[in-house]
Amino acid sequence: MSRVRLIPRLDIKGPNLIKGVNLEGLRVVGDPQAFARQYYEEGADELLYMDSVASLYGRNNLTDIVRYTAENVFIPLTVGGGVRSLDDAERLLRSGADKIAINTAATQRPELVTEVSRHFGSQCMVLGIEAKRRGDGGWEAYTDNGREDSGLDVVDWARRGQDLGAGEILLTSVDQEGTRKGFDIALSKAVSEAVSIPVIVSGGLGHPDHLVAAVREGAADAVAVAHALHYRRHGLAELRAAAAAAGIATRHPPEVVDA
Numbered sequence: 001m002s003r004v005r006l007i008p009r010l011d012i013k014g015p016n017l018i019k020g021v022n023l024e025g026l027r028v029v030g031d032p033q034a035f036a037r038q039y040y041e042e043g044a045d046e047l048l049y050m051d052s053v054a055s056l057y058g059r060n061n062l063t064d065i066v067r068y069t070a071e072n073v074f075i076p077l078t079v080g081g082g083v084r085s086l087d088d089a090e091r092l093l094r095s096g097a098d099k100i101a102i103n104t105a106a107t108q109r110p111e112l113v114t115e116v117s118r119h120f121g122s123q124c125m126v127l128g129i130e131a132k133r134r135g136d137g138g139w140e141a142y143t144d145n146g147r148e149d150s151g152l153d154v155v156d157w158a159r160r161g162q163d164l165g166a167g168e169i170l171l172t173s174v175d176q177e178g179t180r181k182g183f184d185i186a187l188s189k190a191v192s193e194a195v196s197i198p199v200i201v202s203g204g205l206g207h208p209d210h211l212v213a214a215v216r217e218g219a220a221d222a223v224a225v226a227h228a229l230h231y232r233r234h235g236l237a238e239l240r241a242a243a244a245a246a247g248i249a250t251r252h253p254p255e256v257v258d259a
Contacts, residue, residue, distance in 0.1 A: 002198075003249045004215050005045040005222035006236055008229050009202055010035060011052045012062060012081075017230070018052060029230045033068055039229065040073040042236045043253030047073065048170070048200075048224055050101070051081025052145055063095045070096020074257045080128050080170070089116050093124065101170050103128030104143035107150040107157075110164055117165025126200075127166035129154055131187055132174045139187055146174040154187070155194045162195045169195065170224070173203040178227055180206025188218030200224050208234060208242030215248050 010017050010032050017032040029035070036047055047069070051062050066079055079092045080101025089100045100120075106113050106127060117125040130146050131139040131154045139154035150157075158169055171191055173184035183204045192199045201214050202224035214220040228234040236253075243250050 002221065003251045004211075004220070004243060005200075005251060006043075006211075006239055007046045007048050007078075007200060007222055007224045008035070008039040008044050008236075009048045009050065009224040009226040011050045011226065012065065013052050014061070015065075032065055033072070035230065036069045036073050039236065040075055040254075041256050043240065044075060044236055045222075045251050045254070046076040046078060048101075048202075049077060049079045049081075049097075051079075063091060066092060066095040066097050075254055078126055078170070080126070085112070086115055086119055089120065089124075093120060099124050099126050099168070101126040101128040103130060104148075106161070107141065107143055107152060110160065113161060113164040113166055117167065122165050122167035125166050126168045126170050127158070127161035128170045128172070129158060129161075129191075130172045130174050131184070133184070133187075139190075142174060146172075146177075155190050158191045158199075159194050162197050166197060168198045168200065170200045170202060172224075173201075176204030177202070179204055180227060180233075182206065182210040183214045183218060183220070183223075185213055185218040188214055188220050192219035192221070198222060202226075206233070208239050211239055211243060212246040212248065215243070216246070 017029045076098040078099040079097040083102045084105040130142040134140050141150045141152040141154050141157050143150050176184050183201050188201045198221035200222040201220040205225050205228050211223050240250050
């Protein structure tokens, strides 16, 4: 198995880093640029920026934040929220993003996944999936920050996304997000076994053991972490050490470059 990536997730509303529970009840945490630099210095493998209200307003507003971060943080940046066209994707890539995550627009016009993949390369195209459990034990894909039911089965949509050209999947459990009760392991396992592209799991980390479970039992390739890092409950070094103790290989922390 490839080395597991540790990815701080920064959800943004306006100029602020925010955090909620089940993608709702958003609270301001602080300055996203300061947190981004801090996580970079602490050894994050990548950073994930999500504009939490972009789909409501039909556009991503992270251009300035991404541009500043790219000038001060020298690890890959994935940016999502409100990306509806090739022009939107290109604008963010020109601002310094390395990958583009698309959720809502992809469910509405799946060919956008193929267009971005062909134009910029599949390594740039991350399919975002917000999953909620159904009563039958499966999962439904949601959009608009977990507000709207797309009518798509998560596992089927993940397979189709890969066929359309996605190079990676960002899989967020809406049920677990912000609860600190652990990832939805069954969800992670079902999607990871259905596709051959990397799966980043997001939503639920509250203890280093949750990372171990996501990788060992859920077959995740990368773990996105928000609350545990933002509120200093656990640090990246602690997560990396827990992975190592469990025999899980992580990447070596990148060398920090002064901006």
